[in-house]
Structures are given as C-alpha cells and as structure tokens.
Amino acid sequence: MTLSASPAPPTRPRVSATVPLDAVPVARERTFSPFNLIALLLALISIALIVWPLVNAFIGAFVIDGELDLDAFARVFSDRQFHIALTNTAIIMITAGPLAIIVGAVLAWLNERTNARFGWLSTVMPIVPLLVPSIAMAVGWVFLGNERAGYLNALPRVVTSWFGPIDPAATGPIDIASWGGMIFVYTIVLVPYVYLVVAAALRNTDSALEEASRMSGAGVMTTLMRVSLPAVMPALASAALLVLIVGSSLFSIPRTIGTAARIDVLSTYIVRLTRVYPAKLDEAMAVSVVLLILLGIAWWGQQRVASRGRHSTISGKTGSAAIIELGRWRPVFRAIMIVYILLVSVLPFMALLFVGLQPYWTATIDPAVLTLKNFEAFFGPPGELPRRALMTSILLGALGATISMAVVAVMVHWAKERKGTASRLVEGATKAPGAISHIVFGVAILVTFAGPPFMLSGTLGILLIAYFVMYLPQASTGAEVARGQVGNELIEASAMSGASRSQTFWRVLIPLMLPGLAAGWALMFVVIVGDLTASAILAGHSNPVVSFVFLDIWDNGTLSMLATLGVLVSIVTSVVVFAALLLGRGSVIAGRPGRRSAKKGGSQ
Numbered sequence: 001m002t003l004s005a006s007p008a009p010p011t012r013p014r015v016s017a018t019v020p021l022d023a024v025p026v027a028r029e030r031t032f033s034p035f036n037l038i039a040l041l042l043a044l045i046s047i048a049l050i051v052w053p054l055v056n057a058f059i060g061a062f063v064i065d066g067e068l069d070l071d072a073f074a075r076v077f078s079d080r081q082f083h084i085a086l087t088n089t090a091i092i093m094i095t096a097g098p099l100a101i102i103v104g105a106v107l108a109w110l111n112e113r114t115n116a117r118f119g120w121l122s123t124v125m126p127i128v129p130l131l132v133p134s135i136a137m138a139v140g141w142v143f144l145g146n147e148r149a150g151y152l153n154a155l156p157r158v159v160t161s162w163f164g165p166i167d168p169a170a171t172g173p174i175d176i177a178s179w180g181g182m183i184f185v186y187t188i189v190l191v192p193y194v195y196l197v198v199a200a201a202l203r204n205t206d207s208a209l210e211e212a213s214r215m216s217g218a219g220v221m222t223t224l225m226r227v228s229l230p231a232v233m234p235a236l237a238s239a240a241l242l243v244l245i246v247g248s249s250l251f252s253i254p255r256t257i258g259t260a261a262r263i264d265v266l267s268t269y270i271v272r273l274t275r276v277y278p279a280k281l282d283e284a285m286a287v288s289v290v291l292l293i294l295l296g297i298a299w300w301g302q303q304r305v306a307s308r309g310r311h312s313t314i315s316g317k318t319g320s321a322a323i324i325e326l327g328r329w330r331p332v333f334r335a336i337m338i339v340y341i342l343l344v345s346v347l348p349f350m351a352l353l354f355v356g357l358q359p360y361w362t363a364t365i366d367p368a369v370l371t372l373k374n375f376e377a378f379f380g381p382p383g384e385l386p387r388r389a390l391m392t393s394i395l396l397g398a399l400g401a402t403i404s405m406a407v408v409a410v411m412v413h414w415a416k417e418r419k420g421t422a423s424r425l426v427e428g429a430t431k432a433p434g435a436i437s438h439i440v441f442g443v444a445i446l447v448t449f450a451g452p453p454f455m456l457s458g459t460l461g462i463l464l465i466a467y468f469v470m471y472l473p474q475a476s477t478g479a480e481v482a483r484g485q486v487g488n489e490l491i492e493a494s495a496m497s498g499a500s501r502s503q504t505f506w507r508v509l510i511p512l513m514l515p516g517l518a519a520g521w522a523l524m525f526v527v528i529v530g531d532l533t534a535s536a537i538l539a540g541h542s543n544p545v546v547s548f549v550f551l552d553i554w555d556n557g558t559l560s561m562l563a564t565l566g567v568l569v570s571i572v573t574s575v576v577v578f579a580a581l582l583l584g585r586g587s588v589i590a591g592r593p594g595r596r597s598a599k600k601g602g603s604q
Contacts, residue, residue, distance in 0.1 A: 035501040039414030042407050047429045049469050053444035054436075060447050061285035072282040073289075082287065085269040089248060091179075092265065096186035097243045103187065104194025105236065107337060109228055112202040114324045116333040129192050129344040130523070131574045133530025135252035135550045136566035140348025141185055142256060143355050143563070145176030151351055154363035177260035185253050188344050193246055194239040201235030202228070214324070223324075237305035242434070244298050248291060249438040252532045255551060266291060270439050271536045274446060281447055288440040295437060349570055355563035374564045385541075386565045389549035393529045394572065396460060396545065400467040401524035404475035405517050407468075412479045413505060417491075430476035438470050442537035445469070450538075458542040466534040471527055478520020482513035522580030526573045 062069055076082050110116045132140065144152045152174050175181060213223040229236065254265045266287065273284040326333060355361050357370040377383050408430060415426035433441065445466045450457035456465075486509055494504040510517075532547035539548035546569055553562040 033501050035410075035505060036414065039410050043411050043414075043426055043429055046407065046411070046472065047425075049465065050429065050432055050472075053441070053448040053469075057281075057285050057444035057447040058289070061282040072286040076283050076286045076290075081264065082269060085264045085266050086290075088263050089265045089267075092183060092186055093244060093247050096183045096190060097240065097247060099183070099187045100190035100243055101194050101236065101240055103340070104191045104239065105198045105229060106224075107191070107340065108195050108199035108202060109224060110333050110337065112199050113228065114326050114330075114333065116326055116330055116337065118334065118337065122337070128341055129189065130526045130530070131577060132345050132349050132566075132570045133252075133526075133532075133547070133573065134189055134250070135256070135530065135532050135547050136352060136570055137189070137344065137348045138185060138252045138256045139550070139554065139562060139566060140351045141176050141181070142260070143351035143361065143559075144347055145174045145181055147175040147177070149361060149363040150174060150176065151354070151363065151365070157363075176257055179261070179263065182253065182257055182261060182263055185257060186247060186250065188340070189250065189253065190243050190247055191340070191344075193242045197235050197239040197242065198232060201232040234305065237302045241298055241302040245295060245434070245437060248295070249533050251439075251536050252547070255532070255536070256554060267439050267533070270443065274443060274537050281443065284443045285447065288437070288443050291437050292440055349567070352563045352566040352570070355559060356567050358560065361559045361563075374560045375568075378561065378564050378568065383561065383564075385544060386549050386553070386561060389544040389546050390565065390568060390572070392460070392544060393546040393569075396463055396467065397525040397529040400464055400471075400528045401475075401521045403464075404468055404471065404524050405479060405521050408472070408476045408479040409482070409510070409513065409517060410505070412476065412483050413509060416483060417501075430472050433469055433471075434473035438533040439537075441470050442466060442534045445534075446537055458540050460543050462538050463534060463543060463545065466538055467528045467531065470531075470534060471524055474527060475520060475524055478516060478523060479513075482516025482520065483509070486512045518580045522577050525576050529569065529573055 061072060111122045129137070142150075144150050147153060156173070176185070213227045218226070249267060251267045251271060254263065254268045255271075258265060258268065270284050270287050270291075273280040273287070354365055354370075356374050357372070358365075359369060359371065359373070378386060411426045411430065415423040445462065446457075448454075449462050449465060456462040490508055490512070491504060494508045499507070529546060531545075532550075535545045535547040536551065539545050544552075546565065550562065550565065553559075553565065
C-alpha cells in the first residue's frame with residue numbers, strides 16, 4: 001500500500017519580504033480626499049492667475065462698449081519710437097542670443113563631458129550669476145566700463161603713466177554705454193539659461209557616439225561640433241527660445257546701460273507707457289500682444305526643430321558618461337570658466353564694493369580715502385528708503401518662495417500620483433508662464449488687479465501675485481526634481497501602513513524632498529529679490545522694493561548709496577544661496593552618477 005499525500009488546503013498568498021513593495025496592489029483612495037481637493041483647488045487657482053489677467057487685459061484694452069477697437073495698435077505702429085525699440089531689440093537678440101548659446105553650450109560641455117571641471121565650484125556655476133542681481137550687475141559694469149571713470153579704463157592709464165604723462169581728457173578703451181557694451185552684458189546675463197538646459201540634456205544622453213568618434217581619430221573640437229551638440233539639438237532649440245523670452249523681458253540692462261547709450265528697446269518702451277500720466281495701458285498691451293505673437297512664432301519654430309530632432313538624440317544611456325581628457329588644453333578651458341565667473345559676479349561686485357567704500361565715485365582707488373560712512377548712512381536716516389526697500393524685498397522673497405514651493409510641491413505630487421489628464425494639467429499650469437514675456441504678465445497683472453474690484457495698486461499683494469505667476473516654472477522645476485528623488489516604494493509602504501495621503505505627504509515626502517525644495521526655495525528667493533521687470537511696472541514709493549529703489553537712486557545720481565545697496569543685496573542673496581546649497585549638498589553628491597574616464601583617443 002502506498003501512501004499518497006492529500007492536497008494541502010488552499011491558503012491565502014503571503015507577501016514575501018523580498019517582493020518589492022511597488023509590486024503589491026494597494027487600494028487607492030478614489031474619492032476626493034482633503035489632499036486631493038486642496039491640490040485640485042491650487043491647480044485651478046494657479047491656472048486662473050495665469051489665464052485671467054491675460055484675457056482680462058486683452059478685453060479691457062481692445063473691447064470698447066462691446067465692440068473690438070484696435071486703435072491702440074494703430075497708435076503704436078505710427079509711433080517712430082516703437083519701430084526704433086523693435087529694431088534695437090531685434091539687433092540685440094540676433095547678436096547676444098547666439099553668443100549666449102555658444103558660450104553656454106561650451107561651458108555645459110566642459111562641465112559635463114571633460115576633465116576641466118572644478119568639482120563643487122562647477123556644480124554651483126549655473127547659479128553664480130544669481131548672487132549679484134541683474135540690476136546690480138548692470139550698475140557694476142557701468143562702474144567698470146565707463147569710458148572716463150571706469151576701473152577697467154583707469155588701470156591701463158595707470159600703467160601708461162609710468163612711461164610718461166597721460167591726457168586728463170583721455171577716454172576708453174572700453175565704453176560700456178555702447179552697442180558693444182549692451183551686447184556684452186546681455187550675453188553674460190543670458191548664458192546661465194542656456195547652460196542649465198544644455199547641461200541637463202548632456203547628462204541624459206549616452207556618450208557612446210562621442211567615444212566612437214574619438215576612437216575613429218576625430219579631435220575634441222570635431223567631436224563637439226559634429227556629434228555632441230547635434231545630439232542635443234532639441235535642447236539647444238529650447239535654450240534659444242528661453243534666451244529670446246528672457247532677453248526680450250530684460251529691463252535692468254537697457255534701463256541703466258541702454259539709457260546712457262541712448263538705445264531704446266521694447267521692455268523700456270512698454271514700461272514707459274505704463275509710467276506716463278495718464279498711463280497708456282491700451283498701447284502697452286498692444287505692444288505686449290505684438291511681442292507675444294513674435295514669441296509664439298519662435299515657439300512654433302522651436303517645436304519644429306524639436307520634432308525633427310527626436311531621432312537624432314542619443315539613446316540607450318548606460319548610466320555613465322566618459323570624461324574627455326583635454327591634455328594641455330585643460331588649463332585653457334579652466335581659465336575660460338574662471339574668466340566667466342569673474343565677468344558675471346566677482347568684477348561687478350568688487351566695483352560696487354569700491355564705490356560703496358569711497359566718498360564719491362572716482363576712477364582711482366586710494367586706500368587712504370576708503371571709508372564705511374556709506375554703509376553707516378544706510379543704517380541711519382539717509383538710508384531709510386533703501387533700508388525699507390531691502391527689508392520689503394527680503395519679506396517678499398521669503399513669502400513668495402515659501403508659498404510657491406509649497407503650492408507646487410502639493411500639485412506636483414498630486415499630478416504624479418494621478419497621472420493622465422491631471423498630470424498634463426499641472427504641467428501646463430506650471431510651465432506656461434515660462435513661454436510668456438514677464439513684461440506681458442506685468443502689464444496684464446497691473447490692468448487686472450490695480451483697479452476695482454481688487455484695488456491692489458501700490459500694495460505688496462500685487463507684487464506677490466506677479467512674482468508667483470512669473471516664476472512658477474522655476475518653482476515647479478525645483479519641486480519636480482525633489483519629488484523625483486523619492487521612490488514610489490516609500491509611498492506604497494506608507495499607504496499599506498494605513499496613512500492617508502495628507503499624512504504621507506507631510507510625514508514621508510516633505511522630509512525626503514527637503515534638500516531639493518530648499519534649493520528651489522533659494523532660487524525663488526534670489527530671483528524675486530532681484531526682480532526688476534514686475535517691480536518697474538507694479539512697485540512705487542508706497543511699496544518700494546530693491547530694484548525700484550535702485551532705479552530711483554540711479555536717476556538721482558547718488559552712486560555711493562546705490563553701490564552700497566548693491567553690495568548688501570548681493571551679500572544677502574549669497575548667504576541664502578550657499579545656505580541652501582549646504583543643506584542639499586549631501587543629497588546632490590550622493591545622487592551624482594559615477595563617471596568613467598576616457599582619453600581623447602578612446603576609453604579606458
């Protein structure tokens with residue numbers, strides 16, 4: 001007789017500890033939980049703040065008594081100053097734009113593909129220009145490149161004086177108040193926008209084709225021009241569009257250097273229309289619509305390039321990038337990066353510092369006359385308005401950064417959980433302002449919120465709304481990066497333990513996202529504190545901010561106080577940025593992928 005084992009009774013499957021948690025089905029909340037409702041409301045409010053001012057401003061400017069009235073366009077197109085401003089803007093963008101793209105792309109390639117990196121300094125290089133706000137950098141370059149009293153012009157005269165007398169009326173060789181000066185400063189301000197886009201694209205592409213090119217005998221520059229840059233052509237097209245959007249909105253450079261050079265551009269033309277009495281808001285909106293159409297055409301061209309470039313991007317990334325050994329060219333390329341950092345931050349800051357330490361601006365630096373009296377005056381009665389403006393900007397920067405990062409963190413997590421239409425809705429809401437000129441948004445927000453029923457003219461509220469809308473893309477990018485660093489396994493584990501979405505968000509996600517959110521918060525803080533576009537349109541003596549006071553002091557000619565304010569603003573933003581970097585540095589270093597080394601002729 002044989003014994004047969006009876007079939008074991010059926011048992012419920014058990015989840016092994018080795019099974020990934022994200023493979024375990026978890027019942028999700030399908031009803032509108034409080035977290036879902038809050039996220040949806042925030043997304044709808046964000047969309048409303050973007051769309052409504054634009055639509056309202058268009059209707060208010062061009063619909064009179066229920067009928068379409070385009071007389072504002074006729075007045076604008078008949079104004080000779082408009083054609084001059086449009087032509088000058090085109091000249092600057094045609095020259096400074098390509099230069100910024102070339103410099104930014106080369107710097108990104110040097111940092112991502114070669115051994116010219118400076119380690120941690122190269123990691124922070126994209127945000128170095130933010131340490132000195134654009135208005136302060138423009139004024140700093142006025143102090144450096146003024147044809148008579150500029151420090152860079154005084155230095156060669158000191159050297160030539162060793163060999164004989166110099167003409168006291170001598171000028172140059174540098175004149176920042178010129179077409180060359182305008183194009184130069186525009187270029188160095190726009191470079192970081194190209195760098196950020198192209199560097200991200202290079203990190204996400206495989207270097208196999210570049211290695212194959214070098215193994216076939218191609219040189220470093222040949223590989224760069226024929227393989228590396230064509231592979232990221234869609235990113236270059238996106239960077240070009242971003243340069244056009246940002247460049248057409250820049251106000252600090254044309255308001256300072258451009259005014260001295262008598263070069264008018266569209267941004268100064270639009271702001272001037274909003275500042276006259278009575279304000280010509282309909283004409284300002286008409287010019288904004290023209291600018292929006294031009295940017296729309298550029299966006300269409302960028303989309304065509306991106307669609308054609310999809311099949312030319314490098315695919316099959318292996319997770320590491322080969323580093324090109326530059327050999328004897330390494331010191332040369334490192335010197336180029338050092339020169340860039342000097343141009344965008346160190347030299348302008350030093351010029352501001354020396355002017356702030358002098359009783360009045362002179363071309364020579366005499367240690368015997370350097371004094372702290374200007375800084376003492378800033379904290380005394382003479383500095384009441386600049387001091388109040390600095391405190392207001394710090395308050396707006398902290399509030400705006402905190403609100404923006406909190407809102408987008410909720411929306412980004414909600415969209416990632418739900419996917420589909422919700423994800424596209426949030427992405428569109430947070431990225432749309434990046435495709436619209438800040439000048440256009442500034443005019444639209446002024447038209448919508450300055451008068452009844454809101455009556456926010458001259459208040460901090462209208463500035464806070466403008467900052468939130470205009471810099472929403474920056475906030476969302478920081479939140480998306482922070483959210484992407486948190487694996488879904490932790491979310492699933494929290495749900496299996498019975499935690500609600502709100503509890504998971506606050507107790508699990510936020511602590512893990514904190515380093516990325518802190519970096520995003522710092523970026524938002526410095527761009528809000530240094531903003532001039534919205535400030536020039538929406539700020540006044542009742543709600544002064546740093547950039548508005550900069551222009552006020554500039555017009556009054558009190559250059560020592562202007563330099564003092566620039567130094568203090570740069571110190572505040574630098575402290576905030578480096579504090580955030582120190583907070584997130586551990587996660588950045590831990591998350592950086594390993595990279596292989598390759599010699600110019602092949603890999604090893």
